[in-house]
Amino acid sequence: MSGTHDDVQKYYGKDLTCSDDLKTSACTTPAAAMSKSVKKALSKIHDEVLTKYYGCGLCIPPALEGARVLDLGCGAGRDVYAIAQLVGESGHVIGVDMTEEQLETARKYEDFHRQAFGYEKSNVTFKKGLIEKLGDVGIEDNSIDVIVSNCVINLVPDKESVIKEVARVLKEGGELYFSDVYSDKEISEAARKDYVLWGECISGALLWTDLYDLCEEFELSPPLLVECHPFVVQEELAEKLGSTRFVSATYRIFKPSTSPSNEKVKVTYNGQIPEVETFELAANYQLKKDVAKALPVDVSADLRASRYEKFFVFEKTGCVPSQARPLNPFNKDIQTENAGGCC
Numbered sequence: 001m002s003g004t005h006d007d008v009q010k011y012y013g014k015d016l017t018c019s020d021d022l023k024t025s026a027c028t029t030p031a032a033a034m035s036k037s038v039k040k041a042l043s044k045i046h047d048e049v050l051t052k053y054y055g056c057g058l059c060i061p062p063a064l065e066g067a068r069v070l071d072l073g074c075g076a077g078r079d080v081y082a083i084a085q086l087v088g089e090s091g092h093v094i095g096v097d098m099t100e101e102q103l104e105t106a107r108k109y110e111d112f113h114r115q116a117f118g119y120e121k122s123n124v125t126f127k128k129g130l131i132e133k134l135g136d137v138g139i140e141d142n143s144i145d146v147i148v149s150n151c152v153i154n155l156v157p158d159k160e161s162v163i164k165e166v167a168r169v170l171k172e173g174g175e176l177y178f179s180d181v182y183s184d185k186e187i188s189e190a191a192r193k194d195y196v197l198w199g200e201c202i203s204g205a206l207l208w209t210d211l212y213d214l215c216e217e218f219e220l221s222p223p224l225l226v227e228c229h230p231f232v233v234q235e236e237l238a239e240k241l242g243s244t245r246f247v248s249a250t251y252r253i254f255k256p257s258t259s260p261s262n263e264k265v266k267v268t269y270n271g272q273i274p275e276v277e278t279f280e281l282a283a284n285y286q287l288k289k290d291v292a293k294a295l296p297v298d299v300s301a302d303l304r305a306s307r308y309e310k311f312f313v314f315e316k317t318g319c320v321p322s323q324a325r326p327l328n329p330f331n332k333d334i335q336t337e338n339a340g341g342c343c
């Protein structure tokens with residue numbers, strides 16, 4: 001297997017100097033429909049931070065005011081600085097990354113951003129460390145409201161430890177909202193050993209169904225697929241990949257309450273999240289303002305336990321499934337148009 005920490009640090013610390021150095025489109029974010037506030041937040045970010053962005057999706061969920069957010073594999077800090085504006089001065093964003101060069105860029109502009117946001121005190125912290133060992137950088141149990149991550153978990157050989165750490169540090173009702181790359185079948189050993197394929201966020205991709213298994217193992221709720229984009233790997237790199245297909249996908253995963261509601265309910269969104277007319281809980285659960293929708297019991301229980309609870313009315317209803325069914329991100333009907341991939 002490639003993808004040792006040294007290889008990945010070399011790739012992101014030395015080989016790449018900006019997004020243009022990437023050899024595939026795996027790590028580029030489509031110009032997805034961004035809210036005005038996200039666009040505005042991105043417009044205040046320093047150019048050097050923006051040019052060192054290697055994410056594969058937009059992993060900024062709504063309703064972040066006052067939240068304590070953790071960015072796993074924050075890189076040069078684009079998402080940290082965007083979210084720092086959305087949580088406001090009372091919120092806080094912690095970015096963790098293992099690559100010194102990336103963190104150097106992130107830290108260099110901390111005061112620039114504090115001033116640009118008009119904050120008295122910076123509300124971001126960057127920590128050097130491994131996302132599979134968050135305890136080593138002082139992240140305590142049940143201390144985080146929202147975890148985001150943009151094209152990073154594929155780069156970690158020990159994905160089990162990452163999900164275990166997510167389950168440990170999230171508060172009950174907390175949310176992991178992240179974009180990453182997934183495959184539709186097991187990836188060959190030859191591809192896994194390839195330095196560039198791994199570094200470009202391709203051959204370390206998780207088989208999409210394994211994400212469900214990992215969540216079950218660490219008692220997180222089943223993943224909800226928010227959006228996904230297929231991407232094609234250039235011919236010269238594709239040989240070792242055979243017929244494996246890839247998508248970049250954004251999932252939302254809740255840490256359930258220890259005493260979840262088991263009521264069968266329909267929920268109605270009250271329209272009060274700024275700029276959100278329809279709350280996109282998942283690709284198959286679009287919650288329109290003032291329109292009641294019955295949800296599987298586990299999904300409505302998670303919504304009730306989360307920070308989104310105050311934006312919904314929950315009313316008893318009749319027959320609903322007990323569990324949401326997994327959506328296959330390789331199903332063309334739910335994919336948004338081809339947009340490149342990740343990183």
Ligand SMILES: C[S@@+](CC[C@H](N)C(=O)[O-])C[C@H]1O[C@@H](n2cnc3c(N)ncnc32)[C@H](O)[C@@H]1O
Nearest residue numbers: 053054055073074075097098099130131150343
């Ligand atoms: C594809 S880049 C994405 C960076 C950032 N999220 C962005 O959107 O620009 C992957 C980042 O993950 C970091 N990384 C990879 N494996 C890591 C690990 N095990 N622990 C901490 N950081 C890691 C790398 O150093 C690199 O900065």
